[in-house]
Amino acid sequence: MRFIPRHGSWWQRDYRSLEEARASIARRIEEYNHDRPHRGVANRTPHEAFLAFTAVLNSEDPDCLVLRGALQLSRAVLHLKETC
Numbered sequence: 832m833r834f835i836p837r838h839g840s841w842w843q844r845d846y847r848s849l850e851e852a853r854a855s856i857a858r859r860i861e862e863y864n865h866d867r868p869h870r871g872v873a874n875r876t877p878h879e880a881f882l883a884f885t886a887v888l889n890s891e892d893p894d895c896l897v898l899r900g901a902l903q904l905s906r907a908v909l910h911l912k913e914t915c
Contacts, residue, residue, distance in 0.1 A: 846852035864877045872880035888902070 846855065866876065868874045868876055869880075875883070
């Protein structure tokens with residue numbers, strides 16, 4: 832099995848089995864989301880950015896209540912599209 836990276840940041844790799852490929856890719860995803868800061872989210876990891884976003888979203892700030900309502904509405908619209 833050969834894995835070719837999307838952005839060229841990984842080298843081509845031959846895996847001996849599907850399990851080896853899954854374990855290797857899972858490690859890379861874990862590193863990407865939890866260990867590697869990203870410029871697009873203020874030099875935080877995606878996981879840190881997600882936690883910060885949910886903390887703000889769950890606050891009682893009036894602006895957050897509006898945002899929470901908008902997200903709930905968008906989820907409802909997406910659900911409606913999926914059922915039609």
